[in-house]
Amino acid sequence: MKIGSHAVVRMLGTWQEGPGPAHQRLSDRLRLLILDGRISLGATLPSERDLAIALGTSRTTVGTAFRTLVDHGYLATQARTRATVRLPDGTTSAAPVGTDAETIDLSIAAPAAPVEILHAAFAAALEQLPRHFERHGYDRYGTAELREAVARWYQRRGLPTRPDHILITNGAQHALALLTRTLVSPRDQVLIDHPTYPHAITTFTQARARLLPVAVTSSGWDTEQLQAAVRAASLAYLIPDFHNPTGMCMPTSVRQRLRLACPTVVDETMTDLALDVPSPQPLALHMPAVISIGSVSKSIWGGLRTGWIRALPSLLERVEQVRPTTDLGTPVVEQLATAVLLDKHQTRQPETLQQLRSQREALRQAISEHLPDVDILRPVGGVTLWATFPEPISSRLAAMAPDHGVTIAAGPRFGVGGAFERNIRLPYTLPPSQLTRAIRRLAETEQALARGATGTHTPAPTA
Numbered sequence: 001m002k003i004g005s006h007a008v009v010r011m012l013g014t015w016q017e018g019p020g021p022a023h024q025r026l027s028d029r030l031r032l033l034i035l036d037g038r039i040s041l042g043a044t045l046p047s048e049r050d051l052a053i054a055l056g057t058s059r060t061t062v063g064t065a066f067r068t069l070v071d072h073g074y075l076a077t078q079a080r081t082r083a084t085v086r087l088p089d090g091t092t093s094a095a096p097v098g099t100d101a102e103t104i105d106l107s108i109a110a111p112a113a114p115v116e117i118l119h120a121a122f123a124a125a126l127e128q129l130p131r132h133f134e135r136h137g138y139d140r141y142g143t144a145e146l147r148e149a150v151a152r153w154y155q156r157r158g159l160p161t162r163p164d165h166i167l168i169t170n171g172a173q174h175a176l177a178l179l180t181r182t183l184v185s186p187r188d189q190v191l192i193d194h195p196t197y198p199h200a201i202t203t204f205t206q207a208r209a210r211l212l213p214v215a216v217t218s219s220g221w222d223t224e225q226l227q228a229a230v231r232a233a234s235l236a237y238l239i240p241d242f243h244n245p246t247g248m249c250m251p252t253s254v255r256q257r258l259r260l261a262c263p264t265v266v267d268e269t270m271t272d273l274a275l276d277v278p279s280p281q282p283l284a285l286h287m288p289a290v291i292s293i294g295s296v297s298k299s300i301w302g303g304l305r306t307g308w309i310r311a312l313p314s315l316l317e318r319v320e321q322v323r324p325t326t327d328l329g330t331p332v333v334e335q336l337a338t339a340v341l342l343d344k345h346q347t348r349q350p351e352t353l354q355q356l357r358s359q360r361e362a363l364r365q366a367i368s369e370h371l372p373d374v375d376i377l378r379p380v381g382g383v384t385l386w387a388t389f390p391e392p393i394s395s396r397l398a399a400m401a402p403d404h405g406v407t408i409a410a411g412p413r414f415g416v417g418g419a420f421e422r423n424i425r426l427p428y429t430l431p432p433s434q435l436t437r438a439i440r441r442l443a444e445t446e447q448a449l450a451r452g453a454t455g456t457h458t459p460a461p462t463a
């Protein structure tokens with residue numbers, strides 16, 4: 001596959017900012033795009049000349065950057081052919097990041113399972129299971145038990161919902177993928193929060209959609225900008241409560257004003273994790289056409305792999321029809337256990353919320369002690385905070401952090417065009433002692449980076 005120079009320029013984003021010579025910044029950025037999978041293995045890059053013109057830089061800068069990548073095994077070149085993307089020998093056979101018992105994994109934003117609660121839910125599910133044995137067990141809409149329990153979850157939040165408004169999926173990510181396959185065609189424009197959840201970006205770009213990023217800043221969502229951008233969009237995807245990665249909550253006044261004239265998917269994966277504010281009203285109360293997706297992955301456990309779509313039955317019918325090419329339904333026992341958890345209101349346990357608050361506090365204290373130059377937005381819910389460094393070092397920090405025993409998700413994964421190079425997302429889903437140790441290690445990484453070291457690790461996956 002050939003990548004055009006303009007596509008590379010878009011992916012590189014603001015590569016010119018930051019310390020060091022331009023060729024080094026360029027090779028660092030290209031290396032991270034390769035390691036991140038945003039430039040595919042085997043792809044051919046534009047010629048040095050074309051890329052230099054598109055970047056508005058000298059051919060020497062591009063040539064030197066390419067040679068560095070060849071020397072380090074990230075590009076292969078042959079006489080008179082364009083450079084081909086590869087990985088250095090041994091990169092893929094190295095132990096996957098995060099599997100080392102000593103490494104603290106801050107790249108995944110999800111809590112460990114609440115053992116007793118989950119155990120009791122599965123015990124109840126196993127008792128109910130035999131009544132499903134008379135049927136074949138394939139159900140593309142999900143079990144009646146879970147569809148009813150999810151409908152009740154919405155009703156408790158003030159949103160009238162019938163079970164036939166619900167289709168059960170294998171997690172919220174699956175819900176998003178199914179909706180994308182149903183609603184998005186190549187070259188469609190999809191409006192996203194910027195920053196946003198990284199797997200949403202990949203889902204839309206793999207569907208060959210074009211992204212319309214609308215900034216979510218420290219002052220939140222801008223209604224006018226959203227409404228202006230949406231005119232060109234075929235779909236909008238928003239995370240109003242609680243936003244990943246910033247942990248912000250869209251204010252009621254914005255919810256009341258917002259009118260988006262295209263199908264709008266609202267991701268409510270974090271909704272039950274309200275830490276400092278009352279539980280927000282569903283956006284669908286104000287915009288009835290909203291398609292909501294959710295799961296219990298953050299409020300209970302990601303390993304359950306259950307989620308849902310709330311939409312009009314006519315849309316669910318279309319989703320049900322695209323589903324069989326990838327899966328034929330969600331495991332029954334997990335659905336029954338999830339129904340128990342929702343009906344017992346265990347997705348918003350006061351103890352869980354209190355634990356998240358103290359972990360968030362431990363993380364904030366560790367940051368102010370060990371990374372005093374780093375600014376953080378105070379999240380009012382969810383499981384992550386968004387940290388801003390004074391310099392654009394995020395990708396290099398993420399590449400080097402595993403050498404110091406910690407993995408993080410770099411800011412640019414949460415945006416497009418290389419944005420957020422000064423940011424990282426930090427989850428507070430680990431015990432306070434581990435969070436403190438992780439931040440100390442991150443501070444060591446930052447110091448090593450300032451001394452001029454470079455990293456070699458493949459960025460960790462995110463969730």
Ligand SMILES: Cc1ncc(COP(=O)(O)O)c(C=O)c1O
Binds near residue numbers: 173197269296307463
């Ligand atoms: C905003 C958001 N949506 C969806 C997901 C995926 O959730 P699930 O595990 O239910 O597929 C995540 C997981 O990180 C998320 O943060």
